């Protein structure tokens with residue numbers, strides 16, 4: 001059973017999230033300068049760049065954890081520049097992993113059930129069920145199955161390996177039925193085997209939704225992402241598919257002469 005990864009059917013190609021002239025000053029220091037971004041619906045889009053390039057700041061601006069100094073952010077045609085994080089999450093723009101708390105002493109099933117009781121899911125699904133609890137349990141098991149954790153449903157989250165905890169976080173994020181998922185360094189701190197599992201999971205999750213990720217692991221980026229935006233010193237340096245950006249001399253220079261394609 002792998003039926004539970006789906007969100008709304010995608011209309012591949014339309015711009016779902018757009019930033020215009022995005023700028024963020026921190027007490028006189030401009031961390032992000034005039035960034036224009038267009039994320040296409042159904043794509044897997046990466047933000048990469050050397051340390052301090054402004055990736056996390058852009059990510060926090062797009063997910064409304066920071067307010068821009070200048071510029072606009074448009075999601076599905078609606079100006080969300082001044083909207084709060086909770087409101088954009090209800091609109092379907094959902095951030096993982098930090099936002100999706102995992103409760104270590106609850107079982108995996110209970111963790112997902114808690115996530116399912118958040119407003120977005122309740123508003124659209126819960127009232128329709130004849131026996132609400134059964135619906136909740138069934139959906140929670142579907143989500144655990146989707147991230148290949150169904151066999152561990154009755155284990156507490158504290159007992160999971162690091163990689164499986166991240167998979168549980170994906171399940172709790174999917175409980176919100178996001179149309180667009182923003183992932184902040186999903187591979188951070190992972191061993192080789194877990195990287196492969198989470199990459200597979202992201203690939204499956206991305207089949208029915210748009211994904212934007214900040215990621216340092218360029219090998220993963222090359223395998224998963226359709227479009228890559230390279231930031232350096234707060235500005236966009238290059239954009240394109242992996243072959244295009246990895247051949248760009250400015251990108252090679254920004255990575256201090258390293259070979260981005262062979263991370």
Ligand SMILES: Nc1ncnc2c1ncn2[C@@H]1O[C@H](COP(=O)(O)OP(=O)(O)OP(=O)(O)O)[C@@H](O)[C@H]1O
Pocket residue numbers: 026029031049050051052053054055056057058
């Ligand atoms: N709250 C803040 N106050 C002051 N400066 C900040 C703040 N947040 C970020 N910066 C600065 O803005 C710049 C961009 O930081 P940011 O964390 O966005 O880069 P990054 O590309 O995510 O880097 P890394 O890959 O190291 O995480 C850095 O010079 C950083 O020191």
